[in-house]
Amino acid sequence: MKLPCSEVETLVAAALQxxxxxxxxxxxxxxxxxxxxxxxxxxxxxxxxxxxATHLRNGRVDGQAVPKVARRKGGALVVDAAAGLAFPACExxxxxxxxxxxxxxxxxAGVMNSHHAGVxxxxxRPAAAAGLVGLGLxxxxxxxxxxGGRHPIFGTNPVAAAFPRGGGAEALLIDLSLSEVAxxxxxxxxxxxxxxxxxxxxxxxxxxxxxxxxxxxxxMLPIGAVxxxxxxxxxxxxxxxxxxxxxANFGFEASSFFVDEGNRPGIGQAxxxxxxxxxxxxxxxxxxxxxxxxxxxxxxxxxGVRLPGARREALRRRAEAEGLExxxxxxxxxxx
Numbered sequence: 001m002k003l004p005c006s007e008v009e010t011l012v013a014a015a016l017q018x019x020x021x022x023x024x025x026x027x028x029x030x031x032x033x034x035x036x037x038x039x040x041x042x043x044x045x046x047x048x049x050x051x052x053a054t055h056l057r058n059g060r061v062d063g064q065a066v067p068k069v070a071r072r073k074g075g076a077l078v079v080d081a082a083a084g085l086a087f088p089a090c091e092x093x094x095x096x097x098x099x100x101x102x103x104x105x106x107x108x109a110g111v112m113n114s115h116h117a118g119v120x121x122x123x124x125r126p127a128a129a130a131g132l133v134g135l136g137l138x139x140x141x142x143x144x145x146x147x148g149g150r151h152p153i154f155g156t157n158p159v160a161a162a163f164p165r166g167g168g169a170e171a172l173l174i175d176l177s178l179s180e181v182a183x184x185x186x187x188x189x190x191x192x193x194x195x196x197x198x199x200x201x202x203x204x205x206x207x208x209x210x211x212x213x214x215x216x217x218x219x220m221l222p223i224g225a226v227x228x229x230x231x232x233x234x235x236x237x238x239x240x241x242x243x244x245x246x247x248a249n250f251g252f253e254a255s256s257f258f259v260d261e262g263n264r265p266g267i268g269q270a271x272x273x274x275x276x277x278x279x280x281x282x283x284x285x286x287x288x289x290x291x292x293x294x295x296x297x298x299x300x301x302x303x304g305v306r307l308p309g310a311r312r313e314a315l316r317r318r319a320e321a322e323g324l325e326x327x328x329x330x331x332x333x334x335x336x
Contacts, residue, residue, distance in 0.1 A: 001325070012030035025085050028091055047184070049334070060265070061083065067088050069096060076107070101273040102275060116140065121162055124160060127273050128164040133161070133273070134274075136269070136272075137157070138269040139251050142251040143219055153251065154239050154252075157234075159175075172307060179223065190215075242267075
């Protein structure tokens with residue numbers, strides 16, 4: 001059945017509350033999951049509801065946690081997610097970073113004691129709406145080996161960026177995992193009993209595999225792993241920025257999201273918010289907005305170029321107008 005996005009949000013929030021989440025945590029998480037689903041990102045959308053609910057019920061997440069700013073110095077701050085679901089903590093971090101960037105020109109907000117944060121670039125939408133540039137980083141439970149290694153150490157460690165545009169144009173939204181593919185896609189393939197393409201993952205013995213279930217017990221391959229170690233090096237950079245710098249757990253210290261039992265992952269996210277007005281300015285021939293449009297115009301001279309985020313935004317608008325497809329059994333389960 002097709003349901004309005006607002007109704008799906010209500011159903012998801014209710015399901016999470018029944019699993020033990022507080023109202024604010026459930027609402028923030030439901031918004032994020034429905035937004036991901038609306039953009040066609042099913043691996044980070046409604047497929048996560050059952051996983052989050054299980055983690056709430058078995059204590060891997062504290063459903064009553066309330067995030068708070070734990071440390072602050074100038075334009076730098078750390079939010080403690082308090083072992084709750086990540087979304088309220090990330091909302092707080094970005095909101096605080098926007099204010100700090102307005103004052104200081106730039107701000108970095110880290111999140112520790114956190115959980116799976118979904119589509120990282122979506123956390124940056126408020127910054128772009130405020131005319132600010134946003135960068136987002138996160139780690140996750142170990143899924144990729146170090147360069148030359150065989151056992152998982154780093155998470156798939158996504159990197160995201162949001163660049164606002166002038167004249168009412170949609171912001172550029174960039175989001176990528178540093179594994180060859182997001183691990184959530186392997187999760188979906190495993191649930192559906194489908195194989196995965198070669199080059200995505202290794203099995204538990206460190207051998208290449210096309211078996212999605214074997215991949216979930218093995219490791220993901222970094223971007224470029226076939227020809228270089230660049231992806232693994234980038235994953236190392238992100239891992240250090242969101243753990244050693246913020247105070248969060250390393251990926252190898254966190255139990256997988258894809259198992260019911262395990263520890264509270266305690267992983268990290270980091271958001272860097274930049275005010276273009278503090279640098280090149282926002283008006284004039286060499287200003288931020290003018291230069292962004294000059295670059296995009298050059299890119300679009302080639303017919304095959306599609307701006308980052310354009311497809312996602314088109315799908316989001318369509319879902320908001322037409323609703324989301326939700327299986328009858330799933331909707332019934334969420335209604336309790």
